[in-house]
Amino acid sequence: MKRGHIGAWLVLVAGAAYFLAPLIATFEFSLRMKRGEYSFEAYRVVFATSEFQGAFLYSVVQALATIVVGALIVTPTAYWVRLRLPRLRGVVEFITLLPLVVPAIVLVFGYIKMFSSSSILPLTSTTFGADALLMFGYVTLSLPYMYRAVDTALAAIDVRTLTEAAESQGAGALTILFRIILPNIRSGVLSGAFVTFAIVIGEFTFASLLDRPAFGPYLQLVGANRAYEPSALAMMAFALTWGAMGLMQLVGGGPVAASRR
Amino acid sequence: MTFLNLIGVEKSFGSQVVVQRFDLAVERGEFVTLLGPSGCGKTTTLRMIAGFERASAGEIRIDGRDVTGLPANKRAIGMVFQSYALFPNMTVAQNIGFGLKVAGKAAAVIRARVEEMLAMIRLPDLAERYPYQLSGGQQQRVSLARALAPSPQILLLDEPLSALDARIRLTLREEIRALQQRLGITTVFVTHDQEEALSLSDRIAVMNDGALEQVGSPGEIYNRPRTRFVASFVGELNTLEAEIVDADVGALRIGDAEVFAAEPIRGGRAGERRSVVLRPEAIRPDERGAGINVLSGVLKHVTFLGSVVRLHVQVGAAELRSDVFNSAAYSPPERGATIALGFRREDLIVLPAS
Numbered sequence: 001m002k003r004g005h006i007g008a009w010l011v012l013v014a015g016a017a018y019f020l021a022p023l024i025a026t027f028e029f030s031l032r033m034k035r036g037e038y039s040f041e042a043y044r045v046v047f048a049t050s051e052f053q054g055a056f057l058y059s060v061v062q063a064l065a066t067i068v069v070g071a072l073i074v075t076p077t078a079y080w081v082r083l084r085l086p087r088l089r090g091v092v093e094f095i096t097l098l099p100l101v102v103p104a105i106v107l108v109f110g111y112i113k114m115f116s117s118s119s120i121l122p123l124t125s126t127t128f129g130a131d132a133l134l135m136f137g138y139v140t141l142s143l144p145y146m147y148r149a150v151d152t153a154l155a156a157i158d159v160r161t162l163t164e165a166a167e168s169q170g171a172g173a174l175t176i177l178f179r180i181i182l183p184n185i186r187s188g189v190l191s192g193a194f195v196t197f198a199i200v201i202g203e204f205t206f207a208s209l210l211d212r213p214a215f216g217p218y219l220q221l222v223g224a225n226r227a228y229e230p231s232a233l234a235m236m237a238f239a240l241t242w243g244a245m246g247l248m249q250l251v252g253g254g255p256v257a258a259s260r261r
Numbered sequence: 262m263t264f265l266n267l268i269g270v271e272k273s274f275g276s277q278v279v280v281q282r283f284d285l286a287v288e289r290g291e292f293v294t295l296l297g298p299s300g301c302g303k304t305t306t307l308r309m310i311a312g313f314e315r316a317s318a319g320e321i322r323i324d325g326r327d328v329t330g331l332p333a334n335k336r337a338i339g340m341v342f343q344s345y346a347l348f349p350n351m352t353v354a355q356n357i358g359f360g361l362k363v364a365g366k367a368a369a370v371i372r373a374r375v376e377e378m379l380a381m382i383r384l385p386d387l388a389e390r391y392p393y394q395l396s397g398g399q400q401q402r403v404s405l406a407r408a409l410a411p412s413p414q415i416l417l418l419d420e421p422l423s424a425l426d427a428r429i430r431l432t433l434r435e436e437i438r439a440l441q442q443r444l445g446i447t448t449v450f451v452t453h454d455q456e457e458a459l460s461l462s463d464r465i466a467v468m469n470d471g472a473l474e475q476v477g478s479p480g481e482i483y484n485r486p487r488t489r490f491v492a493s494f495v496g497e498l499n500t501l502e503a504e505i506v507d508a509d510v511g512a513l514r515i516g517d518a519e520v521f522a523a524e525p526i527r528g529g530r531a532g533e534r535r536s537v538v539l540r541p542e543a544i545r546p547d548e549r550g551a552g553i554n555v556l557s558g559v560l561k562h563v564t565f566l567g568s569v570v571r572l573h574v575q576v577g578a579a580e581l582r583s584d585v586f587n588s589a590a591y592s593p594p595e596r597g598a599t600i601a602l603g604f605r606r607e608d609l610i611v612l613p614a615s
Contacts, residue, residue, distance in 0.1 A: 157349070158344060158346070161342055161344055161346040162346060162348065164311070164313050164333065164340070164342070164346070165340065165342060165346035165347075165348070165407075166348070166359070167312070167313070167332070167333040167334045168311060168333060168334075168338055168339065168340035168408070168417075169334075169359050169360035169363055169407070169411065170334050170335075170337070170360055170363045170364055170411065171334055171359075171360075171363045172334055175363060180348055180350075183350035184348070184349055184350050186350075
């Protein structure tokens with residue numbers, strides 16, 4: 001084996017160890033709840049608690065709502081900017097990047113100030129209002145990822161010609177968007193959806209300050225009071241994220257992706 | 262009867278005028294080609310007919326109805342694009358049936374029409390294929406079937422053959438013409454390829470710099486170009502500088518030789534210099550006789566082009582090309598030989614004063 005190859009392998013092993021060692025250690029610790037033997041007792045305990053089920057279900061519903069609302073806002077916007085307002089692309093991209101620049105804590109304080117019980121739109125006064133506010137907060141947080149994923153997918157198809165071809169067939173704007181554009185950028189929308197799902201499932205700041213029973217605050221609570229269960233939860237959250245990423249790879253298939261190969 | 266009428270149509274992008282005062286009347290069932298170089302405004306004109314661009318001024322009428330402000334999806338127009346523009350997420354059958362589905366036709370009607378269209382484009386077995394599984398020629402055939410499936414009022418073809426290789430281009434060209442004639446559909450075709458335009462069209466509208474230069478049958482455009490641009494853009498030609506001797510009888514002087522045009526020279530006066538043009542195939546070596554103009558020159562070299570042999574002859578300061586049909590019996594003169602070049606009066610085109 002050449003010396004260069006050995007060096008490359010060493011770097012690879014060191015890099016893998018850097019990522020895998022804490023993961024393996026956490027996993028190993030999560031199995032040690034029963035004294036003297038390895039078991040999935042910590043996982044069983046976590047699954048059995050009603051708080052876990054409630055928080056997880058709440059966050060999953062929030063994530064799905066965020067994905068639907070985010071996709072409905074971002075897809076037509078990105079499509080319209082590419083089709084009719086290409087000069088505004090820079091401005092729109094800048095706006096979509098703002099959630100990366102403005103800290104979540106600042107955003108949520110702004111929301112509380114704007115939508116408190118004394119405001120014109122007192123969303124924080126009702127459970128549904130607070131849930132909706134959290135969901136819109138998540139839409140904002142995931143905007144940079146969702147927009148980029150959709151915009152990249154749009155760049156891979158000839159938006160203008162496909163739109164005109166559909167128009168010449170008598171199709172209106174909604175038909176074009178839902179029957180032509182959306183199916184052809186499905187992989188982009190789904191990629192954005194999975195990133196959004198991963199963000200929402202683990203998000204803490206928004207949910208905690210809006211006092212919503214989400215998975216993020218639950219993770220923090222368990223982490224502060226238990227020993228083995230937080231490790232089990234961390235592994236589960238990790239598996240969810242990787243599962244979402246794996247699905248992102250899978251949805252890249254189909255006739256549309258094949259046409260680009 | 263005029264079916265498609267463009268009346269004083271103009272298009273500007275900001276201060277840039279892309280199409281200027283364009284008038285064109287297309288008869289029902291006619292095949293008209295917009296021919297011109299890149300950037301001459303032909304595609305913009307087609308896009309205005311389709312409704313993809315709004316005309317800055319003027320009026321577009323289809324079957325007597327003003328459609329200038331009508332959106333593209335309400336114009337009942339079939340369009341074929343250079344890049345095929347098939348919907349990648351749909352099969353061939355779904356692509357062809359898309360317009361009918363949008364129009365709310367019953368599934369059985371759509372199925373029957375799709376089968377009819379597939380048979381028409383001779384791809385009956387490819388209904389379930391996706392566009393990426395087809396060749397370029399097949400994709401363009403499907404695109405044509407999709408455009409025709411909803412029975413549009415007008416078929417618009419935007420350089421549909423440009424992305425195809427030469428052999429497929431030729432075949433598809435003939436198929437498009439045959440289909441158009443069979444269906445009798447009014448068609449506007451855009452191309453920069455003069456051969457396509459000449460072989461396909463009932464009439465050709467030659468465009469340059471956003472303006473219409475000449476409209477006429479392929480024969481008129483080729484044989485009687487009215488402007489210097491049309492003469493130079495359509496077909497090959499020899500240009501010579503001449504001096505008018507007598508405008509009324511069409512007499513001109515080229516070097517020492519006196520030649521005659523078939524008609525009086527419009528607006529010409531004795532002593533005025535004019536450009537005259539001759540097609541290479543109109544010049545016949547060693548042809549003389551009544552009504553034949555003759556120029557004398559020295560053979561510089563000979564180019565073999567398959568069915569045609571091209572002689573390059575120096576006549577004064579100009580080099581003339583003369584095309585002779587090739588045959589086994591034909592042997593061109595020796596290089597350096599002095600030869601006489603004959604051409605009929607009808608073939609001498611006197612261009613207007615620039």
